Amino acid sequence: MKQRIRIHKAEPNTGVLNYSHLLDAPAGKHGFVEAKKGHLYFEDGTRARFLGFNVAARSNTPDHETADRMAERFASMGVNIIRLHAADAPVGEEPGSWSSCKEAPLLDYASGTSRKFNPDGLDRFDYFAAKLKEKGIYLHIDLIVARKFEEGDGMEYPGGAPSCIKRYCLYNQRMIELQKEYAKELLCHVNPYTGLALIDDPAVVTIQINNEDTAIKGNMGDDAGEEMKPYRAEVQERFNDFLLMKYHTREHLEEAWTKDGCCALGEEEDPARGTVRGIEGSFYQPVSDPEGEWDAPEGPARYADFMEFGIYMNRKFYQDMKDYIHFLGAKVPVVTSNLIAGAADVYGHTDGDLMENNSYFNHPLLPVENNTYLVAGPMEYVSTNPLTMQTGVGSAATTLLSLGSLAIVKGKPFMLSEWNEYGEHPFHSTAFVQMAAYACLNDWDGLILYNHHTSENWDDQPADEILNVFDVYNDPAVICQWGFMVSVFLKGLVSVAKNCVDVVYTQNDLKTLPLFHAMPTTFFPYITSMRNVFLDGGDKYQGNADIAVNAGFLNGADLSDAEHGVYYAWSEYRDAFRCYKEENRLENAVKDTKEIQPGVHLGEKALVFDRIRETSGNGDYRTFAEIMDSAMKEWGILPEDTGYVEGRLISDTKEIVFDPDHARFSIHTPYCGYFSGAPEEEISLSDKICVEAENERITLALIAKDEIKMDGASEYILTAMGTTGMDETTFGKGPELMGIPFAAVEFKGKLYAETLEGCIRVKAENAKLEVLNPIGEVIAEMNGEKTGDEIRFAMDGSVPGIQYRLVVGE
Known part of the structure; x- marks a missing residue:
């Protein structure tokens, strides 16, 4: 309500x-x-x-x-x-x-x-x-x-x-x-x-x-008004000076930016005159397909040099x-x-x-x-x-x-x-x-x-x-x-992951950015711990993670010293300028593996994708997650009931479960219980306490007072809320921008929170439930009904509180 x-x-x-x-x-x-x-x-x-x-x-x-x-x-x-x-x-x-x-x-x-x-x-x-x-x-x-x-x-x-x-x-x-x-x-x-x-x-x-x-950040165009023209010109000048330092002459730059007869350098562009254009961008680093059109506005050669310049x-x-x-x-x-x-x-x-x-x-x-x-x-x-x-x-x-x-x-x-x-x-x-x-x-x-x-x-x-x-x-x-x-x-009431994944970047990888570059972060940090590694002294990974995954923008990282390596490449070349093909890296990595499905090979130490573009599809990474999950279980890194299980992302600690297909997220540890989303018939927050919710969406958070283990506690803090916001808010159709439909949300009315409707069930001989306002003052006491070995608190949502103090006795 x-x-x-x-x-x-x-x-x-x-x-x-x-x-x-x-x-x-x-x-x-x-x-x-x-x-x-x-x-x-x-x-x-x-x-x-x-x-x-x-x-x-x-x-x-x-x-x-x-x-x-x-x-x-x-x-x-x-x-x-x-x-x-x-x-x-x-x-x-x-x-x-x-x-x-x-x-x-x-x-x-x-x-x-x-x-x-x-x-x-x-x-x-x-x-x-x-x-x-x-x-x-x-x-x-x-x-x-x-x-x-x-x-x-x-x-x-x-x-x-x-x-x-x-x-x-x-x-x-x-x-x-x-x-x-x-x-x-x-x-x-x-x-x-x-x-x-x-x-x-x-x-x-x-x-x-x-x-x-x-x-x-930003772009090389008119991004900040008339008074910023000299500053934009300074960036342009610095980039062209960088190109002159690297290539010395326009002729050398033209040669470097030419591939199969196609030159990415415009006829009017000359670093000596400061006219070579940089890369347009916005709030984030723009993407660049390493196999994209050579003379595109953000083509591989121009992009690679601008990224090198930007890093410097x-x-x-x-x-x-x-x-x-x-x-x-x-x-x-x-x-x-x-x-x-x-x-x-x-x-x-x-x-x-x-x-x-x-x-x-x-x-x-x-x-x-x-x-x-x-x-x-x-x-x-x-x-x-x-x-x-x-x-x-x-x-x-x-x-x-x-x-x-x-x-x-x-x-x-x-x-x-x-x-x-x-x-x-x-x-x-x-x-x-x-x-x-x-x-x-x-x-x-x-x-x-x-x-x-x-x-x-x-x-x-x-x-x-x-x-x-x-x-x-x-x-x-x-x-x-x-x-x-x-x-x-x-x-630290939720445990640190038992394993660690390193995502490994070579120096060449820094000079391009495939559209689907974020693929590893859509999976690994949800089930285990993840970090990025940048190789500065060559292309060989020498870290200590349970799994090393090469970023694979370009085809160069050597993961042979990793405990387990995951290999793929968005380009067949080692470099962004497409000068040097790498024909041996993936081929060597598949040795002593078996093909578990077309183009995917799994061995005791390696997982290899021949064609990562096919696996990634159009940004739907569920196939990648399924294959990765199988490999991690084959290697003994993930227990069978963790990882990617029937569409759910389950942490290797078994404490966190994210089920987006059914709009549910939950946490279960000895110290806390949490559920948010579309309610199940019965939501267990601890061995003693469960909730039946009739709300379309509900968030439930249970913790023992003073953060002690819940099984030995007698006093708990429970939060239960559905939707929140302003009670007269309207949702209208906004404009379509960049091909994306936008909604126009107008906040009107007064602040509200939807209260729990259903019941709270407590396994105890006696229990007391106090309804609190947002700063902890008691605004009501709820009476429970003893049924068997538990006490049931019927919740009709009429009390305007979404936080509770629950005291449980034997």
């Missing part, structure tokens, strides 16, 4: 929903965070894991009362990290907008430059950081995100540069100087409330050089900035950037001490009109099959885990610094716990959800309306599951 509820962004949790016991205040008491053994640790050797929120733009400079209230609220939720994100944003007039507040921005844009701090804004920023630290909440600091460069900044070209520009800040020397200046002023300024500069404060987890940026520019910039930050005195890991999803782009960001990525599902198109959002779908996450993720709307349907996993690198800690499944679909609670569970399985180090709120005041956003879908402070699907999520992730 739909019931209206309210969730205030600044009211602290109480009672059993107070998770502040998960924090160890003050932040920094265990020493500085270090990156070692592929994870984050504190100086005293304690493993460090983080789960928290972004607070963006104007929310970085709250007034002191708001800072006090928000720190208390976050602590009561068990939040142990806040990303102070986009504090450099320009000033905006609209309350709640993605901009700095006019009253106290961090940067004093009114001075005509972006080089000075506003004293009031800096004081607020310092006070907020100090209050978070006091509560045991760590800080993620980013540098350049939304800064608007003013003409008074001493720019090389007239007109300044707008907020949130991408790519050019990695190229232009004056912008680089200004970034270093900002880093020094922000990080080395002593906070009067802590007595420490950020550079010396162990409450800081990491320093991020920039946000969602890369040398190959990324690494040049990030290594310089990292060195500078360490020169300032940084004692914590430095991260390069996030939102990286292609092989060249990921490799170009590996100079950081840890890796980060951003991952979204049902992300609306921008700009937003009033409270109407355009979204492809929207799609229900619990029924989105990762093994068919690349069909239809492509990256818009990419699952959170699949997209995020593209940036995991062996030997480096990993965090998702931004992620969300936005609530345009009325049932969207699955994604949040699913992400936390798979982060445990893959042994990640942090998850930072975007975005808690965008406001400088504690009382200026409603508790009973969603006015901005990007702010999750009152999204029941997030907030009412947060305690379960934070317990699961920070306490």
